[in-house]
Amino acid sequence: MTDEGRRSVGVVGAGLAGTSAALGFAEAGFDVTLYSDKDRESLRDKVPPTGVGVLFGKSREWDAEIIEDIYDVGNTSGISVRLHSGSGEDRTDVLEFNPDYGYVAQAVDLRLRADDRLGRFLDQGGRFEVGSVDVDRLDEIAGSHDLTLVATGKGGLSALFPVDGSRTHYREPQRKLLQVTLTGLDHGPDAFAYRSSAGGNHSLFNLDSENGEIFVGPFLHKDAGATWSFIVFAKPDGAWVPTIDEVDDAVSARAAILDIFTRYFPHDAPVIERLAVIESDPVSWLTGAVTPTVRHAVSTTRGGHVVAAIGDTAIAVDPVAGQGAQNTLIQVAELVRAAKAHDGAFGADWLEAEFEKHWQRRGRAAVEVTRLYLGDPDYATHLELSFPAAAVDTNVASALFGLLSEPNPLLTLTSREDVLGFITAVSGEPADDVLGRFEPAGRFGSAADRVAS
Numbered sequence: 001m002t003d004e005g006r007r008s009v010g011v012v013g014a015g016l017a018g019t020s021a022a023l024g025f026a027e028a029g030f031d032v033t034l035y036s037d038k039d040r041e042s043l044r045d046k047v048p049p050t051g052v053g054v055l056f057g058k059s060r061e062w063d064a065e066i067i068e069d070i071y072d073v074g075n076t077s078g079i080s081v082r083l084h085s086g087s088g089e090d091r092t093d094v095l096e097f098n099p100d101y102g103y104v105a106q107a108v109d110l111r112l113r114a115d116d117r118l119g120r121f122l123d124q125g126g127r128f129e130v131g132s133v134d135v136d137r138l139d140e141i142a143g144s145h146d147l148t149l150v151a152t153g154k155g156g157l158s159a160l161f162p163v164d165g166s167r168t169h170y171r172e173p174q175r176k177l178l179q180v181t182l183t184g185l186d187h188g189p190d191a192f193a194y195r196s197s198a199g200g201n202h203s204l205f206n207l208d209s210e211n212g213e214i215f216v217g218p219f220l221h222k223d224a225g226a227t228w229s230f231i232v233f234a235k236p237d238g239a240w241v242p243t244i245d246e247v248d249d250a251v252s253a254r255a256a257i258l259d260i261f262t263r264y265f266p267h268d269a270p271v272i273e274r275l276a277v278i279e280s281d282p283v284s285w286l287t288g289a290v291t292p293t294v295r296h297a298v299s300t301t302r303g304g305h306v307v308a309a310i311g312d313t314a315i316a317v318d319p320v321a322g323q324g325a326q327n328t329l330i331q332v333a334e335l336v337r338a339a340k341a342h343d344g345a346f347g348a349d350w351l352e353a354e355f356e357k358h359w360q361r362r363g364r365a366a367v368e369v370t371r372l373y374l375g376d377p378d379y380a381t382h383l384e385l386s387f388p389a390a391a392v393d394t395n396v397a398s399a400l401f402g403l404l405s406e407p408n409p410l411l412t413l414t415s416r417e418d419v420l421g422f423i424t425a426v427s428g429e430p431a432d433d434v435l436g437r438f439e440p441a442g443r444f445g446s447a448a449d450r451v452a453s
Helices: 014-028 042-044 058-065 110-123 135-143 156-161 241-245 251-262 324-341 348-373 377-392 394-402 409-413 416-427 431-436 445-451
Strands: 008-012 031-036 052-054 075-085 092-097 098-105 129-130 147-150 176-183 202-208 212-221 224-233 285-289 298-300 304-308
Touching: 008 014, 008 135, 014 110, 014 176, 014 324, 014 377, 031 110, 031 348, 042 110, 052 058, 075 212, 075 304, 075 394, 092 135, 092 377, 098 212, 098 394, 129 241, 135 147, 135 304, 135 394, 147 156, 156 377, 176 251, 224 241, 224 251, 241 251, 251 285, 298 348, 298 445, 304 348, 324 348, 348 377, 377 394, 377 416, 377 431, 416 431
Parallel strands: 008 031, 008 147, 031 129, 075 202, 147 304
Antiparallel strands: 052 098, 075 092, 075 098, 176 224, 176 285, 202 212, 212 224, 298 304
16 A cells, blocks of 8 residues: 555556556556566667557457557458468469458557557656566565556566466467568558458458468558558468578568568569568567467465466467457456455455456457467367358358457357358358358459559
């Protein structure tokens, strides 16, 4: 308890989770100290982004409880999807669809989002302490606050929170990742127009059945503004991994992207070739891998003080379905709301109950929709039916990507009959009729065709 009589909160980690929690609790009337191992300049300009951080639709409502929308760039209304199969002479363009989401998605540099929240927090008089926090320092911090939250991401202090084996489905990464932001193409109607009449209002999602997926989307870079962010999800045993392993700077990241598009998605390669690295941001790229992990989100320090995990420290998902940032912001917004209404101590029982509410509200569904988009065998039937249906029915396509905004309906689809019922309900006609109209794409339209015309 502070001298002013306000309950105090310590937040360890100044990424999206930490800055959102610090600002949210400060605005809720708590006395907040944010702890970081890096100063503000380093957080914004000297580290790479930790993901694309797209907010799909519904999560933006929770985020608005923390800070109003202050960005006009990076908004999209839909997505252009293409699925390819096979290799060499047997490679086939299988299916494509281009639905509107039915909501607005927004991709903003996570370094910018966090910095804007940090700035607002400091303007309100919040305390920002820079220095390394190990388990001993965490014990001291937890002993001096009524509530202590750990938001140090997938590494570091996350080891303090045991893995929940009953909710963790994988023991190793499911994808090797490459992310890079490139400039040189605006977000106007001509951007990828051969794929979508919406142009830069739609993102791109290319799937290769053997090698992985690539997401390409309009992006608001912290310095360069309107740009395009790429994230490659390479299957560990696929052909893209050696290319990713050669990346060691922004230039080689761009080269890897262009190489993959030239060899595997030649329809798009002429556009990708026009894009360039952001000279002002040498850390505009990132490689790595995520082992999807759910942890017990409440732990105790050596001195017996209770601490709670938020964001990726509690639930780390592969970014293929864009659930990480969204899950974080929903958890933070709901925790702030619950803490503001709570009169008692923030003990282990209360914190565990709040995390369980979050798990039921969004966490479990975020994990499951990620498994769907990873092509997990448990979802083979869903993929076998929903993607062909989406290729011939716009309503099914929109509903499929609506799961990125509101994933909970996926939890009700547990059998083949459930998926067929979903297709029937969404399309307004029998699922067999919808699926009966599907035919392989044959050949996708390309940027080269558009230039030639």
